[in-house]
Amino acid sequence: MIRENYVESIYAGFIGMNIGIRLGAPIEPVAWTYERIRDVYGDIRSYVKEYRTFAADDDANGPVFFVRALYDDAVDRELEPQDVGRAWLNYAREGVGMFWWGGEDISTEHRAYLNLRKGIAAPRSGSIEQNGLVMAEQIGGQIFIDSWGLLFPGDTEKAARYAEKAASVSHDGNGLYGARFMAACIAKAFEARSVNEIIDAGLAMIPQDSTYAAVVNAVRDFHLREPGDFAACRQYLEDHWGYDKYTGVCHIIPNAGICVLAMLYGAGDFARTVEIASMCGWDTDCNAGNVGTILGVYGGLAGIPDHYRKPINDFIVASSVSGYLNVVDFPTFAKELALLGYRLSGAAAPDELAGRVKPGELYFDFDLPGATHGFRTSNPFKTPVVRHSEQVTSDSRGSLEVVFDRLVAGDSSKIFFKPFYRREEFNDEKYKPTFSPQAYSGQTVSARIYVDQWEGEPVTLTPYVRNTHTKEEIRLSAVTPRSGDWTDTQFIIPDTDGALIDEIGWVLESDSPLTDRAIGSLYIGRFQVYGGAEYTVDFAKQAKEFLSVTPFAHHNGQWELQGDALHCTAEGDCSSYSGNYYVRNMELKAVVTPLSGWSHAVIVRAQGIMRHYRLGFDGKGAVSFIRNDHGYERLTSANYDWEHGKAYTFHVKVHNDRFTLFINGENVLECKDETFTHGMYGFGCLEEGEHTVSSLWVKTE
Numbered sequence: 001m002i003r004e005n006y007v008e009s010i011y012a013g014f015i016g017m018n019i020g021i022r023l024g025a026p027i028e029p030v031a032w033t034y035e036r037i038r039d040v041y042g043d044i045r046s047y048v049k050e051y052r053t054f055a056a057d058d059d060a061n062g063p064v065f066f067v068r069a070l071y072d073d074a075v076d077r078e079l080e081p082q083d084v085g086r087a088w089l090n091y092a093r094e095g096v097g098m099f100w101w102g103g104e105d106i107s108t109e110h111r112a113y114l115n116l117r118k119g120i121a122a123p124r125s126g127s128i129e130q131n132g133l134v135m136a137e138q139i140g141g142q143i144f145i146d147s148w149g150l151l152f153p154g155d156t157e158k159a160a161r162y163a164e165k166a167a168s169v170s171h172d173g174n175g176l177y178g179a180r181f182m183a184a185c186i187a188k189a190f191e192a193r194s195v196n197e198i199i200d201a202g203l204a205m206i207p208q209d210s211t212y213a214a215v216v217n218a219v220r221d222f223h224l225r226e227p228g229d230f231a232a233c234r235q236y237l238e239d240h241w242g243y244d245k246y247t248g249v250c251h252i253i254p255n256a257g258i259c260v261l262a263m264l265y266g267a268g269d270f271a272r273t274v275e276i277a278s279m280c281g282w283d284t285d286c287n288a289g290n291v292g293t294i295l296g297v298y299g300g301l302a303g304i305p306d307h308y309r310k311p312i313n314d315f316i317v318a319s320s321v322s323g324y325l326n327v328v329d330f331p332t333f334a335k336e337l338a339l340l341g342y343r344l345s346g347a348a349a350p351d352e353l354a355g356r357v358k359p360g361e362l363y364f365d366f367d368l369p370g371a372t373h374g375f376r377t378s379n380p381f382k383t384p385v386v387r388h389s390e391q392v393t394s395d396s397r398g399s400l401e402v403v404f405d406r407l408v409a410g411d412s413s414k415i416f417f418k419p420f421y422r423r424e425e426f427n428d429e430k431y432k433p434t435f436s437p438q439a440y441s442g443q444t445v446s447a448r449i450y451v452d453q454w455e456g457e458p459v460t461l462t463p464y465v466r467n468t469h470t471k472e473e474i475r476l477s478a479v480t481p482r483s484g485d486w487t488d489t490q491f492i493i494p495d496t497d498g499a500l501i502d503e504i505g506w507v508l509e510s511d512s513p514l515t516d517r518a519i520g521s522l523y524i525g526r527f528q529v530y531g532g533a534e535y536t537v538d539f540a541k542q543a544k545e546f547l548s549v550t551p552f553a554h555h556n557g558q559w560e561l562q563g564d565a566l567h568c569t570a571e572g573d574c575s576s577y578s579g580n581y582y583v584r585n586m587e588l589k590a591v592v593t594p595l596s597g598w599s600h601a602v603i604v605r606a607q608g609i610m611r612h613y614r615l616g617f618d619g620k621g622a623v624s625f626i627r628n629d630h631g632y633e634r635l636t637s638a639n640y641d642w643e644h645g646k647a648y649t650f651h652v653k654v655h656n657d658r659f660t661l662f663i664n665g666e667n668v669l670e671c672k673d674e675t676f677t678h679g680m681y682g683f684g685c686l687e688e689g690e691h692t693v694s695s696l697w698v699k700t701e
Helices: 005-025 034-041 058-072 081-091 108-117 146-151 156-167 173-190 195-203 211-225 230-241 250-267 270-279 284-299 306-312 331-346
Strands: 315-317 325-330 362-364 384-388 397-407 413-417 445-457 459-467 473-475 486-492 501-510 518-530 534-537 552-553 558-562 567-571 574-578 587-594 598-605 611-618 622-629 632-639 646-656 658-663 666-672 680-685 688-699
Touching: 005 146, 005 270, 005 284, 005 306, 005 331, 034 230, 034 270, 058 081, 058 146, 058 284, 058 331, 081 108, 146 156, 146 173, 146 284, 146 331, 156 173, 156 518, 173 195, 173 211, 173 250, 173 284, 195 211, 195 250, 195 284, 211 230, 211 250, 230 250, 230 688, 250 270, 250 284, 250 658, 270 284, 270 362, 325 331, 362 445, 397 501, 413 459, 413 518, 445 459, 459 486, 459 518, 473 501, 501 518, 567 574, 567 680, 574 598, 587 598, 587 680, 598 646, 598 688, 611 646, 611 658, 611 680, 622 658, 622 666, 632 666
Parallel strands: none
Antiparallel strands: 315 325, 362 518, 384 397, 397 518, 413 501, 445 486, 445 518, 459 473, 459 501, 534 688, 552 574, 558 567, 567 688, 574 680, 587 646, 587 688, 598 611, 598 680, 611 622, 622 632, 646 658, 658 666
């Protein structure tokens, strides 16, 4: 039975998870020991580091992307381990991002991925038999499972079962018990009346004679004896359940003890729980992330303090192969998970919820309590307050309020969303996120705006986008909203001449004099970016960041900028992806120059590394249309004489189930297929070779 406020509870759990990860990440081992954390940071009560933008983290990547097995494979049937294994192969670029690539004899996830690539299917890919006991029981069994608990509110058995299947891709033994325990705790948190009730639910889902159950019970017993001293309990864990007894890089057993310790000594308080989990050391971001999800669901949004929630600002970046999906908007993700939860429960989702999820569009309705959808302002002195409001509403239960304070002529502040990110906006390189813009030239931007102005001359809003290459703001015609009324605004994103867009919004100004300065509140009730796009990608205006050339994510091969071209050197199968993940119909033109090798293709309708189509050169004197559905199949081929060193203009048209390839204006290949209905575009090779790509033009419906 789906419970009331289901979406809000998911939202709180996901926020809680990411707060825990962000709090714990700067003090991970091995550099940060328990003693160093204690001596340097003392009694932690807030984030220990401020980030410009928090980089991608494996603890968040897994919960975001592994549930996509429910979209790709387990659509109308029970989930199986290999469905999640296929998601690993489809969304993780080999050796880059997603999870820790620490070496196949050190990192459990690295080993499991290579097993999958070799054809060793889940669950054997993560089994003790395949990988050995120590590797199979590292912490990864429980750190990627949060979404499975969120999908089954109150149904601890099903949450545990799905989490175990997902975890079996890479783990076994106590690694699976950790997955079952944590997912059951999250599922129980939707309805529990105490932390002990949550822990009981987790224990009920694992063997009572397991080591995992033993450490949970040991911590509970210690807490009963000494309920006021978490440091003493942490020392007890060090003495009896520490890393010296459970080896590997991050064994699950010591960290399971920390999670239970934090929940018990946190006594149901969200902030104290994630703080204790972080102060205890060992795998700090993993532990604080897991208990953050549980306590986020348990205490709800009201239990999460603003000083932890506000810096999150409703978004994270991820590091999958899809740059479009890598900007994760919390309210949207919570609603998507809720729709999956309804589907898995067999219940119909409310029409209102279904109508608020629009794949392929930016659709921000500020409906969820506290939602900001990642909006920012550029001048905190003149726009000092940016917050969610339930006082002024339009199409939902809330809006985004921006307070403007005593504007005069010459003052301004931008109010904007970032659809694209650059390396300069991050403090570190962790997990190598990549990005494809979520807004393109030719698309429509619409919004509902309400102004409540208290003093001064009327404010004006000038729509703009920012060219990320030149940092230039391209401004359009200003509008003057009337105070006290909702104003519907709309504009078309202008062409940026081959550069990408990294800000989209309005410049807020007023012609008020010093004697009558403008002060008041502006409310955004809805913000939407939608419709067809038409744009070019000038490689002379791109950069190589996070090991990828913007705006692409690369899987294998060497991809470099070479003047105004993208240069690929392949040792075997390699590919590169960009664009809106949900685009259905499109055209693409690019100049492809094969330099060596016999495989050079355009990729379309890509739903990942293992799910896409390829059209292009395929052997000497031949072109082919190839489908990759976790294995390549040539659907049709044709003769076409081509040669190395010569430039060819590829023009691909994709409409419904029909695909057409033109080369230098000649129709050389047509095919029909219904397997993939939408996806990204890109380029790739199936074997050793070298080519360049230039003059890229894209048009979408």
